[in-house]
Amino acid sequence: MASLTVKGITKAFGKIRALADVDLDVEDGEFCVLLGPSGCGKSTLLNIIAGLIPQDQGSVLFSGRPVDHLAPRERDVAMVFQSYALYPHMTVAENLGFGLRMHGVPRPVIRERLQEAAQLLGIEDLLQRKPRELSGGQRQRVAMGRALVRRPNLFLLDEPLSNLDARLRANVRIELKRIHRQIKGTFVYVTHDQVEAMTLGEKVVVMGEGKMHQIGTPEAIYSSPANRFVATFIGSPEMNVYEGKVVNKDGVPCFQGAGFFLTEVGLQPDLAEKEVELGIRPEDIAIAHEPATGPRATVEMISNTGSERYIHARLGNEPLTLLAPKDTALQPGRVISLDIDPAKVHIFYRGRRI
Amino acid sequence: MVGERFGSKLVKFYIPLILYLVFLLFPFYWMVVSSFKPLEELLMDPANLGLDIRRIDFRAYYEVLFEHGFIRYISNSVYVSIITVLFSVTLATVGGYAATRLRFRGRAFMSYSILVIYMFPAIVLVIPLYVVFSHMGLRDSIHVLMLVYLAQTLPVALYMLRSYFQNLPVEIEYAGMTDGCSRLGVIWRIVIPLSAPALASVALYTFMIAWNEFLFAFMFLDTPEKFTLSRGVVQLAGSVHLSKQLVMAASVMVTIPILVVFLLFERHLVRGLTAGAMKG
Numbered sequence: 001m002a003s004l005t006v007k008g009i010t011k012a013f014g015k016i017r018a019l020a021d022v023d024l025d026v027e028d029g030e031f032c033v034l035l036g037p038s039g040c041g042k043s044t045l046l047n048i049i050a051g052l053i054p055q056d057q058g059s060v061l062f063s064g065r066p067v068d069h070l071a072p073r074e075r076d077v078a079m080v081f082q083s084y085a086l087y088p089h090m091t092v093a094e095n096l097g098f099g100l101r102m103h104g105v106p107r108p109v110i111r112e113r114l115q116e117a118a119q120l121l122g123i124e125d126l127l128q129r130k131p132r133e134l135s136g137g138q139r140q141r142v143a144m145g146r147a148l149v150r151r152p153n154l155f156l157l158d159e160p161l162s163n164l165d166a167r168l169r170a171n172v173r174i175e176l177k178r179i180h181r182q183i184k185g186t187f188v189y190v191t192h193d194q195v196e197a198m199t200l201g202e203k204v205v206v207m208g209e210g211k212m213h214q215i216g217t218p219e220a221i222y223s224s225p226a227n228r229f230v231a232t233f234i235g236s237p238e239m240n241v242y243e244g245k246v247v248n249k250d251g252v253p254c255f256q257g258a259g260f261f262l263t264e265v266g267l268q269p270d271l272a273e274k275e276v277e278l279g280i281r282p283e284d285i286a287i288a289h290e291p292a293t294g295p296r297a298t299v300e301m302i303s304n305t306g307s308e309r310y311i312h313a314r315l316g317n318e319p320l321t322l323l324a325p326k327d328t329a330l331q332p333g334r335v336i337s338l339d340i341d342p343a344k345v346h347i348f349y350r351g352r353r354i
Numbered sequence: 355m356v357g358e359r360f361g362s363k364l365v366k367f368y369i370p371l372i373l374y375l376v377f378l379l380f381p382f383y384w385m386v387v388s389s390f391k392p393l394e395e396l397l398m399d400p401a402n403l404g405l406d407i408r409r410i411d412f413r414a415y416y417e418v419l420f421e422h423g424f425i426r427y428i429s430n431s432v433y434v435s436i437i438t439v440l441f442s443v444t445l446a447t448v449g450g451y452a453a454t455r456l457r458f459r460g461r462a463f464m465s466y467s468i469l470v471i472y473m474f475p476a477i478v479l480v481i482p483l484y485v486v487f488s489h490m491g492l493r494d495s496i497h498v499l500m501l502v503y504l505a506q507t508l509p510v511a512l513y514m515l516r517s518y519f520q521n522l523p524v525e526i527e528y529a530g531m532t533d534g535c536s537r538l539g540v541i542w543r544i545v546i547p548l549s550a551p552a553l554a555s556v557a558l559y560t561f562m563i564a565w566n567e568f569l570f571a572f573m574f575l576d577t578p579e580k581f582t583l584s585r586g587v588v589q590l591a592g593s594v595h596l597s598k599q600l601v602m603a604a605s606v607m608v609t610i611p612i613l614v615v616f617l618l619f620e621r622h623l624v625r626g627l628t629a630g631a632m633k634g
Binding site: 047050051052071072073075077078079081082083085086087088089098099102103146150156 | 523525526528529530531532533534535536539544547548
């Protein structure tokens with residue numbers, strides 16, 4: 001196993017900048033998740049780490065040694081592709097053993113490792129089948145197995161679960177975490193699914209438009225997003241974010257949004273007269289008991305996700321989403337007053353957290 | 355009900371098909387039948403289309419093969435065709451792969467020029483090539499003939515393989531590279547096995563061109579020992595003592611190998627070898 005360092009990687013496809021001066025450190029044995037919307041350059045970064053496409057600038061290091069001049073086969077990385085990319089003309093056993101055979105591993109060792117990986121993934125009965133005779137979930141396992149038998153420097157996974165149905169995905173996610181703990185490998189895992197990123201990652205890197213917006217633990221990224229992009233990308237339903245101005249009211253800084261006022265939301269006095277953005281997660285807003293002095297909102301709709309219900313309301317001219325109390329019987333049209341915890345309010349000035 | 359449907363299908367589909375086949379196959383039938391008859395019978399009763407099984411006569415084949423040098427012509431044709439196929443398939447595989455996956459200066463230009471070369475009709479090229487090769491003293495040679503056939507078939511072969519390679523998922527090749535293959539290893543172990551149908555089509559196409567080609571063989575070859583089959587048939591047909599049954603037997607010998615090769619390769623021309631590679 002190895003640690004991974006990415007230094008100042010830049011890559012453009014024609015005029016489109018896919019990656020702009022990207023830095024990343026992944027420790028030996030760490031599970032790092034690259035999270036971002038599609039087209040943010042995360043798969044490109046993975047391909048550059050694997051050596052499949054060349055970067056324009058910057059350097060990739062394994063355990064401190066540059067590998068830029070090495071071909072993919074010399075970097076000793078294993079990759080799991082979103083499309084699985086199994087070798088259709090080979091059986092499952094041949095698919096699993098191919099990488100080892102190419103690296104000149106002796107046959108008895110290949111057989112042993114193959115059995116081990118097949119057992120770990122529960123695909124022992126499938127070894128003699130061809131990929132076309134497998135279901136989607138089974139193909140996914142074979143793709144994982146092909147990486148696992150290799151025991152490489154680095155595991156690179158490019159959205160490996162995105163083609164599975166929701167239930168299977170949840171199971172494989174847990175399994176993947178167990179496997180990582182068992183083999184203690186260095187993993188770089190690309191996904192656009194924040195639930196995957198939060199459950200799997202020890203380190204989560206939020207990417208957007210070829211840049212890294214924040215690197216941190218899942219908790220840190222959720223509770224203190226570095227900028228507006230991270231704040232709105234992480235969390236479902238999305239964080240409520242309002243543009244507005246800080247005004248002084250009786251010496252206390254208040255937030256003036258479109259058609260509403262918020263007092264006591266933890267604004268610093270030095271922000272006075274500045275344009276800021278204010279974000280509050282739906283679960284950080286409570287409904288105040290009457291009589292209350294908090295800001296008022298009008299209920300428009302209640303949505304149900306099964307385990308939770310959300311109230312969609314209107315605050316001044318802006319939409320507002322909040323987590324409904326368990327026993328709520330609110331009807332559209334009711335006016336509620338809000339209880340906002342100032343400690344849970346996120347304030348962004350020029351897009352950055354302050 | 356069933357009979358009615360069958361009746362309309364018969365009229366719409368089978369009757370035109372049968373008429374078409376009769377029209378198409380009749381010359382072949384006549385060729386085969388004539389080749390099995392002695393000359394006297396052909397001359398006395400040319401309108402007789404039937405063949406008496408008990409009186410099948412292989413003498414024409416014997417004469418063509420052993421007295422008119424066709425053994426030599428056949429082996430020449432086999433040699434020319436097979437070598438052309440081998441070169442064409444090999445060069446088109448590496449060339450088509452390069453044009454698909456590798457980035458190099460002049461890549462787009464190469465892709466276009468492949469097609470442009472193909473658009474030159476053979477008849478335009480045959481005269482200058484005749485002159486050039488005559489001056490070089492290389493004209494009367496089956497190896498030069500092979501070079502010409504290669505130049506003729508390679509553009510289409512490249513084009514066919516290139517479009518096939520473009521449809522192979524690049525991730526499979528990426529997987530091969532991370533698994534430890536070099537570029538050539540990826541071509542050999544992954545691209546070629548997955549391209550068997552396309553390679554079979556290219557081989558078949560090249561073989562048919564090289565086997566059937568007449569114009570260049572006719573222009574280039576002077577020495578009878580170097581004749582290919584098609585050139586030999588013309589030699590035979592133009593000879594003073596024209597014997598119809600001999601020409602027919604020679605023609606059968608030109609046609610049968612193509613049929614055999616086609617039937618052999620046809621099984622490999624199935625699509626969908628990549629089934630199962632991707633998420634599906």
